[in-house]
Each structure stands twice: as C-alpha cells, then as structure tokens.
Amino acid sequence: MKKSRTELEDVVLQYRSDGIKNGRGRKLSTREFAKQVDIGESTLYLRWREPESFQDKELLAIAEFIGMPLEQVKEKAIIKKTPDNQSSPSQESSSNKNSALVEKESPLKRSNPYFRFVSFALLVAIFLSVILNAVPIFKKWLLPVEIHSTFQGHAEDLDADELGQALDLHSKLYNYKLIDLITTTRGGKIEMTGTLEWSSLLEGGEVDKTAIFSASGTHIGDTAALIYAIEDEIYQESWIGTLTLHLPRSGPISGYWVSLHTEEDPISDGPFAIGRVKLKR
Structure with a gap:
C-alpha cells in the first residue's frame, strides 16, 4: 500500500473509509471524493504526491467537505517529517564539510580555463622563441657559401690616346x-x-x-x-x-x-x- 506523505491524506482516507462520516454507508472511491471537492482525480493524485502544490481553494473545499477548520487542514497538508528526511548531527557535519570542500574546489575549477590558457600561451611563446633562435642557423644552411678574401692593388685613369693599347x-x-x-x-x-x-x-x-x-x-x-x-x-x-x-x-x-x-x-x-x-x- 502506498505510504501517505501528509497527515491530511491519512485524515481524508479515514473519512472516505468511514461510511457513517461520509454519509454514504460505504467507502468513497478516490474518484467520488475528488468529484465532491471539485478536483480532478489525476490532479488529486498529483497533490498527494506533491502536497506543496495544493491551492488554497482546493484545501478550503476539502476542509468544508470533511468538516475540519481550514487552518488545521493547511497544517496537516505539510509533508511529514520522517527519519529519511531528518539528518543526524554527523550527517550535517559531513554535509557542511563537503560544502566547504566544494567551495574550496570551485575557485580552482573556475580558474582551470585560465590556467589552461596561460599554459597554452607559454607553450606557444616557447615554441616561437625556439623557432626564431633557430632561423639564423637555418639561414646559414640555406644561403650560398660565403667566400671572404682580402686584396691589395692600385687603379689609374687611362689617357684617351692610350686607351686601345692599355686595355686587354x-x-x-x-x-x-x-x-x-x-x-x-x-x-x-x-x-x-x-x-x-x-x-x-x-x-x-x-x-x-x-x-x-x-x-x-x-x-x-x-x-x-x-x-x-x-x-x-x-x-x-x-x-x-x-x-x-x-x-x-x-x-x-x-x-x-x-x-x-x-x-x-x-x-x-x-x-x-x-x-x-x-x-x-
């Protein structure tokens, strides 16, 4: 049997099951109850599953039908506290520690893209530096061989009349x-x-x-x-x-x-x- 999440659901179930209270002399079905409070059957199932989704007019209709004050109906429409949703001090402490760790880690996670960018930029700079330093070496390999020589000598103007005989x-x-x-x-x-x-x-x-x-x-x-x-x-x-x-x-x-x-x-x-x-x- 499905376990109810609120006291209101338990109260409504008792009311439906008690033929004297509901005036039918028998148990009311969920469909009949939903019709009496003017809530769709599928909507009523949703409200029991998610009690916080109840509207005030729906709670008022239920209160009037089962003969219970509206404020009391609202109080009973709150989800029950069970051991499942109650955390122990040790669990809370562990949760707090985990939260603290997450807070400490999150700046690192946020900074990871920045560090990746800086690392990539440094690698590019190192690569370019190596290439630029190697260029002179490559140039020496690719350029023609240089030959250096030192000469001594003289030069002179030639007379126009002697030009033909002077030149070879x-x-x-x-x-x-x-x-x-x-x-x-x-x-x-x-x-x-x-x-x-x-x-x-x-x-x-x-x-x-x-x-x-x-x-x-x-x-x-x-x-x-x-x-x-x-x-x-x-x-x-x-x-x-x-x-x-x-x-x-x-x-x-x-x-x-x-x-x-x-x-x-x-x-x-x-x-x-x-x-x-x-x-x-």
Whole structure:
C-alpha cells in the first residue's frame, strides 16, 4: 500500500473509509471524493504526491467537505517529517564539510580555463622563441657559401690616346639593340628591364638572338652605375656586366658597358669587351 506523505491524506482516507462520516454507508472511491471537492482525480493524485502544490481553494473545499477548520487542514497538508528526511548531527557535519570542500574546489575549477590558457600561451611563446633562435642557423644552411678574401692593388685613369693599347680587349664581334627598356628610379635606386637583340658581325650582321635584359644599381645626380644580366632562355645562356650611364632627368642617355666575352676571337686574345650605349626617351 502506498505510504501517505501528509497527515491530511491519512485524515481524508479515514473519512472516505468511514461510511457513517461520509454519509454514504460505504467507502468513497478516490474518484467520488475528488468529484465532491471539485478536483480532478489525476490532479488529486498529483497533490498527494506533491502536497506543496495544493491551492488554497482546493484545501478550503476539502476542509468544508470533511468538516475540519481550514487552518488545521493547511497544517496537516505539510509533508511529514520522517527519519529519511531528518539528518543526524554527523550527517550535517559531513554535509557542511563537503560544502566547504566544494567551495574550496570551485575557485580552482573556475580558474582551470585560465590556467589552461596561460599554459597554452607559454607553450606557444616557447615554441616561437625556439623557432626564431633557430632561423639564423637555418639561414646559414640555406644561403650560398660565403667566400671572404682580402686584396691589395692600385687603379689609374687611362689617357684617351692610350686607351686601345692599355686595355686587354676583345675585338668587335656584335651589334646590340635595346628594345622597350623600362626604367624605374626610386630614391637613389634604379632598375631597367627590356629586350635585347644582337647580331654577329662575323656572320653578316643579321639579327640572330633575342634575350631578356635586366639591370639594377644606384642613381646619384646624373650618373647611374648598374650591374646588368642578359638571359637567353632559348639557348639557356646568360652573362653579366657593368653599365655606367650619364642619365639626366630629361634628354638622351649615353654611357659605356664592360663585360667579358667567352667566344673565340679570331683577331684578339683579350677577354674584356667594352661598348658604347646610347638611349633616347
């Protein structure tokens, strides 16, 4: 049999069971009682299970039906105190200790995400520090080998009349044509890119090859000094040289280039090649 939770339920059960009191001469069913107090049967079951959900008008209807003062009905509608829901001093002490432990632990639990974030940030910082410290080492491995040398010597200007005899020159082998030479000056730096066509004088002077011309260097005042490179993508050939130009902000440009020829020269044994450059805007 289901155990009642309130004294009111016991009183109502006695009233339903006593045929003289209820005036029926027999036991009233739960449905009949619920109908008499104008409470749905399922609602009445809910009220017995959860007495705190009783409404005042429902308690008033029960009080009037069983002939009991309303205040007394309200008192009996309170859940009974049983050993199950009464805690001993030791249990209360243990509960208090557990609560204290929870209170002590909760700040740690709340701080765990913060500590995880700080730990992660430290790991990232350490990782980046290791990588940055290792970069110079990697650069040494990846960059070309550096060769350091020390030289002693002298330099001199050449007299115009002695220039031909003084220089160890190649003979005149080629004619060149610079096409669409785009020049960019930025601050004291200068860059040139364009197309170079050349023809061999030994083979009749007809245009033979086309290559990419690029140069970069320094531009100070009206003077530009550049290092140039010529790349022949078809024949997979390339060579470099130096270029000195009189390059004013307007007007034509003139200058000289110096390089080394590797082709066999039938006239001269000198390795150096020097040439004149003239450009117009």
